[in-house]
Amino acid sequence: MERTFLGPRVWASLFVALAIGACGGGADDLSQNTGQQDNRLRVVTTVSPITSIVENIGGTQIRLEGVVPEGVNSHTFEPTPSMAKLLAQADLIILNGLFLEEPTLALAEANKKADAVILSLGDLAVTPEEWQFDFTFPEAAGHPNPHLWPDPNLGLRYAELVYDQLAKMDPDNAAYYEKNLAWFSVRVAALDQAIRTAVATIPEENRKLLTYHDSWAYFAKQYGMEVIGAVQPSNFSQPSVREVAKLIDQVKELGLPAVFGSEVFSSDVLEAIASEADAQFIDELADDDLPGKPGDPEHTYLGLMKHNLTVMVPALGGDASSLAGLETGNVFDGASGAVYPQ
Ligand SMILES: [Zn+2]
Known part of the structure; x- marks a missing residue:
């Protein structure tokens, strides 16, 4: 089983943060915008789990806007000309x-300011x-598979990369970003530990995932689970009858108690597979979207992971109580005004 990689720098930052005092805010907080010119860095992100990670590090000191609306397929999303x-x-x-996000990347490259930076987190994280x-x-x-963020250790790597870039572009606020990163890393470490505890309660033969959307590869590798299949074909159409029959046999053979769909990628096909194989069909995972609505404490990256594990672990015969006490809200004080398109 792989271990976390909370780097020495994060831990060093944490001690600094503890010395400064918890979750700052106050005089350097621009959330009380009084109409004077807003000189904060303008940051645009794509999918909402990434928007949330960036929000946690940038806090109130950046102007943040996501572009991929929740509830749409981020893999086939075409940005509008606006x-x-x-x-x-x-x-x-x-x-x-x-x-x-190839279409969004192309639009960004064609329209960005000469000195604007494009940061591709997944390409740098692994x-x-x-x-x-x-x-x-x-x-x-x-x-x-581009879904790195369901492994919280890679989610933290994303946060570190965001910190590096924000500190470079906005050194005046580097200490603020560093403090947010330190607190974020504490919450990720707690999440990681809670996931290990919860997965250990799933009977070993059930530590297997069949999902509709194929977003659990890095998570499974990190936590000793196996993704036995994903229903969604590579062109995001529907699977063939032969593929479906094979999946039914596989679920039957393994005696898997549950298979998983998600709100965005709900699937009649997977429901039929579950019914044929006598498994429960759980339609409540979230992949590329956050649970709840903007402003809710669970409408965050950490909330996404807590939600997923709380759904997944009991369905496979385990106990998810280790996740119950996790804090999922943003690590900074004040309202960032980040925009999550609905
Ligand atoms: Zn996805």
């Missing part, structure tokens, strides 16, 4: 990368040797 203007105003454009290829993302097609 988004060109938003991208043209951005100082920093943060994407997952790994081929997830090396090509660490790429995972699987069901919806076969190696033959050359595009790895």
Whole structure:
């Protein structure tokens, strides 16, 4: 089983943060915007889990706007021409990368300011040797599974990369960003530990995932689970009858108690597989979207992971109580005004 990689720098930052005092805010907080010119960095992001990670580090000191509305398929999302203007105003454009948002990347490259930076987190967080290829993302097609963030250790890596970039572009606020990163890392470490505890309660033969959307590859590798299949084909159409029959046999053979769909990627096909194989169909995972509504404490990256594990673990016969006490809200004080398009 792989271990976390909370780097020495994060821990060093944490001690600094503890010395400064918890979750700052106050005099340097621009949330009380009184109409004077807003000189904060303008940051544009794509999918909402990434928007939330960036919000946690940038807090009230950046102007943050996500562009991929929740409830749409982020893999096939085409930005509207009006988004060109938003991208043209951005100082920093943060994407997952790994081929997830190619149309948005193309629009960003064509419209961005000369000195604006495009930060592709997934391309920096792992090396090509660490790429995972699987069901919806076969190696033959050359595009790895882009869902790094369901492994919270990689979510933290994203946060570190965001911190590095914000501190470089906005050194006046570097200490603020560093403090947010330190507190975020504490919450990620708690989440990571809670996931290990919860997964350990799932009977070993049930530590297997069949999902509709293929977003659990890096999570499974980190926590000793196995993704046995994903229903969604690589072109995001519907699977063939032969593929469906094979999945039914597999679920039956393994005696899996549950298979999983998600709100955005709900699936009649998976429901039929579950029914044929006598497994429970759980339609409540979240992949590329956050649970709840903007402003809710669970409408965050940490809330997303807590929600997913709280759904997944009991359905596979385990106990998710280790996740119950986790804090999922933003780590900074004040309202950032980040925009999560609905
Ligand atoms: Zn996805």
